Amino acid sequence: MATPLDPSAYKEALIFLGTAGVVIPIFRKLGMSSILGFLIVGTLIGPHMLGELAHTYPWLANFVFTESEQFAQLAELGVVFLLFLIGIELSFERLLTMRRLVFGLGGLQMLVTTIVLTFIGLWLGLEPAGALIVGSVLSLSSTAMVMQLLSDEKRFATHTGRASFSVLLFQDLAVIPILLLVNVLGADQTSFTFADILTAIAQALIAITIIIVIGRFLMRPLLRLVAATHSGDLFMATTLLIAVGAGYAASLAGLSMALGAFLAGLLLAETEFRREIEAIIEPFKGLLLGVFFLLVGMNIDLTQIYGYPLVFILSAVALIVIKAVIVWIIAGLFSIERHARLETALLMGPGGEFAFVVMAVALAGGVVTQIVSDALLIIVSLSMASIPLLNYLSRPLAKRILEAAPKIPMEAPPEGTEARVIIAGFGRVGRLIGAMLEEHKIPYIAVDSDPAVVAGERKLGKPIYYGDAARPEFLRRCNIADIQVIAVTMDQPKKVEDVTIAARAERADVKIIARARDDRHAVKLYGYGVTEAVPETIEASLQLGESVLVEAGVAMGLAIASVHEQRDVFRKMLGRPNRKEELALLRRRKTRGISRASEETWRAAAPEEPQGVPQDK
Known part of the structure; x- marks a missing residue:
């Protein structure tokens, strides 16, 4: 004969499900964290609070934990x-x-x-x-x-x-x-x-x-x-x-x-x-x-x-x-x-x-x-x-403390600098780019918004300045009019986008090479007008593929060529614009003196052309 079920064996499960299904939604409705809700409920119905009272009032044991x-x-x-x-x-x-x-x-x-x-x-x-x-x-x-x-x-x-x-x-x-x-x-x-x-x-x-x-x-x-x-x-x-x-x-x-x-x-x-x-x-x-x-x-x-x-x-x-x-x-x-x-x-x-x-x-x-x-x-x-x-x-609290901290004035590079490249963000990636530019004797200036990074790199003799590269007036002080390339290397997508928008608004023809978090971010950056968006995940895969090919016996030159071909495939997939069409568009925008936002609005309203470039009307 089957042993009858003991309803008390399910008491703990029912109390928990009731907490999760009824009490916690109430906490969430009040704008409180579900974690805090579980902590409060656990304290109240635990063995040290209402659970202790269950020894005096036995009926209470059906709704609380005694251990x-x-x-x-x-x-x-x-x-x-x-x-x-x-x-x-x-x-x-x-x-x-x-x-x-x-x-x-x-x-x-x-x-x-x-x-x-x-x-x-x-x-x-x-x-x-x-x-x-x-x-x-x-x-x-x-x-x-x-x-x-x-x-x-x-x-x-x-x-x-x-x-x-x-x-x-x-x-x-x-x-x-x-x-x-x-x-x-x-x-x-x-x-x-x-x-x-x-x-x-x-x-x-x-x-x-x-x-x-x-x-x-x-x-x-x-x-x-x-x-x-x-x-x-x-x-x-x-x-x-x-x-x-x-x-x-x-x-x-x-x-x-x-x-x-x-x-x-x-x-x-x-x-x-x-x-x-x-x-x-x-x-x-x-x-x-x-x-x-x-x-x-x-x-x-x-x-x-x-x-x-x-x-x-x-x-x-x-x-x-x-x-x-x-x-x-x-x-x-x-x-x-x-x-x-x-x-x-x-x-x-x-x-x-x-x-x-x-x-x-x-x-x-x-x-x-x-x-x-x-x-x-x-x-x-x-x-x-x-x-x-x-x-x-x-x-x-972090926002208030940072706002209350004494502001370090932004320091623009001296006038007459011969820099051809601006590196926005001088972390791990920025330092590597700087080292490569130094090896080829290409003058550059680096910009970073962290005063500790700036102070440390200045001690090492690096041409780095404290400032926000997303501010148009600061970019002008960095002589953006004579800059050939801007490398945006920050690891925060929003900052990369802000710098890209500001730089493109100042110079329609400057080359902007931006670091992208992934392929979706790269597509977004191409929409903002970067010359080249480099997704971290794709580049890591390409480097890994090159190493595999070389170790598998493929000649170094052929391996590198294969990597370049795959990179071009990825660029087309991500929507990298045709360089000739982009330069023509940039020249037209500069001649007409209209903003990028206005140009995009105008392009959206215009009928599509086979070449992908809207005609003047």
């Missing part, structure tokens, strides 16, 4: 799917291009913050082993909350998004040696050495290498086999198996499940199944992350905070301030713009979800006491609860 442990593993899956999707969006190629920020900015942030917080722990009376673990744990930030906020606001491609992701990625990598270090310290707290730390890191790297090698040979054939069945259900099941299975394999190796899922995502990013997998995982990630944020809210014990409110609140504020200041200073070393530095610093200031994982292991190993663990988790929970507010305040 949170059963939710912990389900909540971790939300972080697993989030990192899995991030890996798919990145790919190893993009990750390699970000290695300077990941291992430079992220590594320095982790090292400096851990050292500072460890010394604070020693000053507060913690044992050396406990102080080191506490310092390491508090150095971590919330990957789940920050990445979800950046994803919702589509800010991954911004300076803030790239800097934040780089720091968070290194922190996720650092979780592995931290957990291994906890195990070492728990086994013998009296004698741990620097060699133990290196051993932990080496074990982590070996485990990561094994996962990558096995995954590279198994994942694509498995997905092809399943895709051949033409069953969407089987493909979904296989995708979930890969995401969770990779995390489980990583956990068996002593790593975090989130990192294993991230590595699987990186491997799948290079396959033809990438887009389909993203569509499958997205809804699971959203729901399970909601569980995670609900769990964080449940862990905020307001009764303990009531006993020492100032201690916990000031400790959370101090943690945010210390970490934010460190990130602000270190980010300045990597020439990150000031507004992005401030936004990144505020987002990295609070603690992270991995504190709950690491502290559980540290407590079980006797590295920290119960009192220290409880206090630390309350501080981390309070700081994490402030992330939506900090994110909301970061951009207007």
Whole structure:
């Protein structure tokens, strides 16, 4: 005879679905973040608030959580799917291009913050082993909350998004040696050495290498086999198996499940199944992350905070301030713009979800006491609860601070300069172009709006000036009338477009070579009148193709010719105008003295001609 169903077994699921389907839409209607909504609801219906009252009023137990442990593993899956999707969006190629920020900015942030917080722990009376673990744990930030906020606001491609992701990625990598270090310290707290730390890191790297090698040979054939069945259900099941299975394999190796899922995502990013997998995982990630944020809210014990409110609140504020200041200073070393530095610093200031994982292991190993663990988790929970507010305040605060800062007057080049090229933006790409021009003894001037970049390059003797190349009056001061070429190298699409429009308005015949984010951006820039738009993704593919041809035995000359042919194909596909027709159009516009906007309006109204050039009327 079948066992009757116990309705109470579904209580937690029903409460969560009610929160996600009813309460969170109300928060969104009020203009509040869904993350903040889950945190508030989790705090209210958690075991430390209404859940505690359920012992006095039993009927209340049907609507609240009396314990949170059963939710912990389900909540971790939300972080697993989030990192899995991030890996798919990145790919190893993009990750390699970000290695300077990941291992430079992220590594320095982790090292400096851990050292500072460890010394604070020693000053507060913690044992050396406990102080080191506490310092390491508090150095971590919330990957789940920050990445979800950046994803919702589509800010991954911004300076803030790239800097934040780089720091968070290194922190996720650092979780592995931290957990291994906890195990070492728990086994013998009296004698741990620097060699133990290196051993932990080496074990982590070996485990990561094994996962990558096995995954590279198994994942694509498995997905092809399943895709051949033409069953969407089987493909979904296989995708979930890969995401969770990779995390489980990583956990068996002593790593975090989130990192294993991230590595699987990186491997799948290079396959033809990438887009389909993203569509499958997205809804699971959203729901399970909601569980995670609900769990964080449940862990905020307001009764303990009531006993020492100032201690916990000031400790959370101090943690945010210390970490934010460190990130602000270190980010300045990597020439990150000031507004992005401030936004990144505020987002990295609070603690992270991995504190709950690491502290559980540290407590079980006797590295920290119960009192220290409880206090630390309350501080981390309070700081994490402030992330939506900090994110909301970061951009207007950055704008106000930058507006209040003393303005550095724009410095135009001296009159009579022999420069033939203007380089707008003197970052990595701009410096490379400058070096090539110097090698061929072609005079140029560089323009950048970051005073730190200008000061640093001036010390090296570069002809660089502080200013905004999108301002027509500044371009005139740069003697644009005698310039042959303008290279627009900024990595922010909007700035590239502004400079292009301003330069084309000043000179109809000047050559404008602009950096494009992708093929869509290139099409847009051609519409604004650039002479040449260079999409980063296409050029990287062409360079890779050239190397493959040469290594495959094709003569260098033939390989280069093939690359040039493919580049011309891409130019036609992107709408690069015919040079003769463009020059004729520019001469006509200059003769008639009409604006580009008026010309485009006139062209749109005119009937199409076979040659593509409108006739005078």
